[in-house]
Structure formats: structure tokens, C-alpha cells
Amino acid sequence: MRRVVCVVEYKGTGYNGWQRQKNTGSTFQEILERTLSRITGDRVTIEASSRTDAGVHAVGQVVAFSVSSQLSLSVLKRALNACLPQEIRIRNLLEAPQDFHPRRGVKYKHYVxxxxxxxxxxxxxxxxxxxxxxxxxxxxxxxxxxxxxxxxxxxxxxxxxxxxxxxxxxxxxxxxxxxxxxxxxxxxxxxxxxxxxxxxxxxxxxxxxxxxxxxxxxxxxxxxxxxxxxxxxxxxxxxxxxVEVGYEAFNPYQGLVLREGLAPFPLWVEEH
Missing domain, CATH: 3.30.70.660 (Pseudouridine synthase I, catalytic domain, C-terminal subdomain)
Structure with missing residues (x-):
């Protein structure tokens, strides 16, 4: 099984927050798990750094999951962004250590x-x-x-x-x-x-x-x-x-830079 870490950006309006709930399909965890399972053929369970509430946005939510699929990360990222609702975008996708969990080893969290x-x-x-x-x-x-x-x-x-x-x-x-x-x-x-x-x-x-x-x-x-x-x-x-979650031993924002001026809040964009 491969351990994958993902930086997710989403608009919280109209959704019931991050965490999976009974009798609803409008949480980000449910939508991402369903989409990943359909693309990879695995039954995917996702862990997140923070359980954001209904209506709260994220520009740098960190999530992790394990899959057996051998799809390249670039192909998986493109497939996810093609299949997910417009309110959700994958900003980064990286191979992670097998023991990485987004709620452990956190040094800091940044909110705006x-x-x-x-x-x-x-x-x-x-x-x-x-x-x-x-x-x-x-x-x-x-x-x-x-x-x-x-x-x-x-x-x-x-x-x-x-x-x-x-x-x-x-x-x-x-x-x-x-x-x-x-x-x-x-x-x-x-x-x-x-x-x-x-x-x-x-x-x-x-x-x-x-x-x-x-x-x-x-x-x-x-x-x-x-x-x-x-x-x-x-x-x-x-x-x-x-906005951001910093870790002691792993950087999920590799290849990204936090850019000001594109909006009143900072946004993660690819380095060039």
C-alpha cells in the first residue's frame, strides 16, 4: 500500500464541514473518499489535519490516505480535479512515509x-x-x-x-x-x-x-x-x-508557495 498526502483547497459554503456524518453526502471527507475509491478501485479512508465546521473554508487542508493503486500521482491529481465538484481542488499530491498521519507531529496551524x-x-x-x-x-x-x-x-x-x-x-x-x-x-x-x-x-x-x-x-x-x-x-x-499545517518531519507543501495578493487571504500556488 502507498501512503499519499494531499493538500486540499475547498469552499465551505453549502457543505456540512469536513467530517463524514450519518445520512448526508455533503461533507468533504465523504466526497473525497467516494471520488478516490471510484478512481483507484480501492476502498479509501481519509484522515485530515483538522475537522473544519460547516461553512468554513480551507486553502491548505492536509489529508492522507493509503491506496494499492499504481496510478502516478500526476495522473491521480488530474483525475481528482476532473471528477471533484468545483468547490474542491487538489493543490498537491505527494508520497508520504507509511507512518504519516495528518493529526500527529503537528508543529503549528495557521488560520485566517x-x-x-x-x-x-x-x-x-x-x-x-x-x-x-x-x-x-x-x-x-x-x-x-x-x-x-x-x-x-x-x-x-x-x-x-x-x-x-x-x-x-x-x-x-x-x-x-x-x-x-x-x-x-x-x-x-x-x-x-x-x-x-x-x-x-x-x-x-x-x-x-x-x-x-x-x-x-x-x-x-x-x-x-x-x-x-x-x-x-x-x-x-x-x-x-x-491556511497551513506545519509538521515536524514532513512538508506537504513541497513545490508550493504561499502567495499574497491574489485574494484577501493567502493562496497556495505552484512554484515556477
């Missing part, structure tokens, strides 16, 4: 959240950013709030019930807030792992600080006294993107 402040929402933005009516905010205060979350903390206060994580300590390596263009905010967060809905809750709470609805002291208290009893604002899923 996009928030647009507009009076009238352009219809083309609805699926890709979270749009709110334009309001006063303090960019420096947003960054100050983000800085509070950097480090090793118990993030129970910034997670939702329903996840399968019992240990809630995580390390945030960096958290950057930028205004990419007038009224378009981008939140970049890199950490060793994230709890259920953690990124969306962190961004929601930072946003409340930046608009004056919450104090820095109250945000600090959520870290000092971890609990889900606090009133939290969880940002909607359409503004969230899984």
Missing part, C-alpha cells in the same frame, strides 16, 4: 479570519467574509487584545461545548490583526492546536474589545479563570480559512 465593515454588503462577499455594518473600532486596541492571547493558556473560555478535547491548554505563537484595505480586517493566528470553535470565539472577543463592548481586563479574566459561563461572541463560519 476576514471581517468586513460595510454599510451595504456586496452579494459577492457573503460566502467569504463576515460583514457587519460599519462601526467605530480601534485597530491598536484590537492588536493589544490579540496580544493577550499569545502564549500557553487554558483556552476553555474560548471554546464551545461539543468538541472532543479534554485537555484545553494550547499555545498561540502569534496573533496579528491588520486592516488589509479600508474596512477589511484580517486576523492571522498561528498556534500548536485549536479547540472547538476556538478561533471564531477568540476573534469575536477581540472584536468586542476593539469596539469598546468589552475591556481588556475582562478578556484577561477569561484567561485567568477558564470557564464557558462567560457570554462570548462566536464569529460566523464564512470568514474562517484553514
Amino acid at each position: 479570519y476576514l471581517l468586513a465593515l460595510v454599510h451595504s454588503v456586496p452579494p459577492f462577499w457573503n460566502d467569504f467574509v463576515f460583514c457587519v455594518r460599519k462601526r467605530v473600532f480601534d485597530l491598536a486596541l484590537l492588536q493589544e487584545a490579540a496580544n493577550l492571547l499569545v502564549g500557553y493558556h487554558d483556552f476553555t473560555s474560548f471554546s464551545a461545548a461539543g468538541g472532543d478535547d479534554y485537555f484545553c491548554w494550547r499555545t498561540i505563537f502569534s496573533f496579528k490583526v491588520e486592516e488589509k484595505s479600508k474596512g477589511l480586517l484580517r486576523f492571522d493566528v498561528v498556534g500548536d492546536g485549536f479547540l472547538y470553535k476556538m478561533v471564531r470565539i477568540m476573534v469575536g472577543e477581540i472584536w468586542r474589545v476593539g469596539t469598546g463592548e468589552k475591556s481588556l481586563a475582562a478578556l484577561q479574566e477569561m484567561l485567568n479563570k477558564p470557564s464557558r459561563v462567560y457570554h462570548r461572541f462566536c464569529m460566523p463560519p464564512q470568514g474562517l480559512y484553514l
Whole structure:
């Protein structure tokens, strides 16, 4: 059996997230497994680095699977992109060590959240950013709030019930807030792992600080006294993107470069 690792890009709108579910065919795991099985003739099971929620996008999801098929990777990649729905694209396909698993040996994960402040929402933005009516905010205060979350903390206060994580300590390596263009905010967060809905809750709470609805002291208290009893604002899923997953011993993005400027979020493109 060959072990194959794959970098997948997908638009989350209209799908029920990554993970296979009962009585539905609209998850990315189900669609990829069904398509791979049809192309290779194997019964394929796929593991992923992150179980993204319904409506969440990915530009660099890492998945792995084992197949006995001897199709070349270039042929397999072309076949997959020809057969998959337009919302799903394979960006890279590589041979991997037999013991590679996308949820093990992870050094960091990088997510982006996009928030647009507009009076009238352009219809083309609805699926890709979270749009709110334009309001006063303090960019420096947003960054100050983000800085509070950097480090090793118990993030129970910034997670939702329903996840399968019992240990809630995580390390945030960096958290950057930028205004990419007038009224378009981008939140970049890199950490060793994230709890259920953690990124969306962190961004929601930072946003409340930046608009004056919450104090820095109250945000600090959520870290000092971890609990889900606090009133939290969880940002909607359409503004969230899984960008990259870094590993200790394997690079699934070989031959790709993360390019800025093609969209408000970075995209993986082939090196030339």
C-alpha cells in the first residue's frame, strides 16, 4: 500500500464541514473518499489535519490516505480535479512515509479570519467574509487584545461545548490583526492546536474589545479563570480559512508557495 498526502483547497459554503456524518453526502471527507475509491478501485479512508465546521473554508487542508493503486500521482491529481465538484481542488499530491498521519507531529496551524465593515454588503462577499455594518473600532486596541492571547493558556473560555478535547491548554505563537484595505480586517493566528470553535470565539472577543463592548481586563479574566459561563461572541463560519499545517518531519507543501495578493487571504500556488 502507498501512503499519499494531499493538500486540499475547498469552499465551505453549502457543505456540512469536513467530517463524514450519518445520512448526508455533503461533507468533504465523504466526497473525497467516494471520488478516490471510484478512481483507484480501492476502498479509501481519509484522515485530515483538522475537522473544519460547516461553512468554513480551507486553502491548505492536509489529508492522507493509503491506496494499492499504481496510478502516478500526476495522473491521480488530474483525475481528482476532473471528477471533484468545483468547490474542491487538489493543490498537491505527494508520497508520504507509511507512518504519516495528518493529526500527529503537528508543529503549528495557521488560520485566517476576514471581517468586513460595510454599510451595504456586496452579494459577492457573503460566502467569504463576515460583514457587519460599519462601526467605530480601534485597530491598536484590537492588536493589544490579540496580544493577550499569545502564549500557553487554558483556552476553555474560548471554546464551545461539543468538541472532543479534554485537555484545553494550547499555545498561540502569534496573533496579528491588520486592516488589509479600508474596512477589511484580517486576523492571522498561528498556534500548536485549536479547540472547538476556538478561533471564531477568540476573534469575536477581540472584536468586542476593539469596539469598546468589552475591556481588556475582562478578556484577561477569561484567561485567568477558564470557564464557558462567560457570554462570548462566536464569529460566523464564512470568514474562517484553514491556511497551513506545519509538521515536524514532513512538508506537504513541497513545490508550493504561499502567495499574497491574489485574494484577501493567502493562496497556495505552484512554484515556477
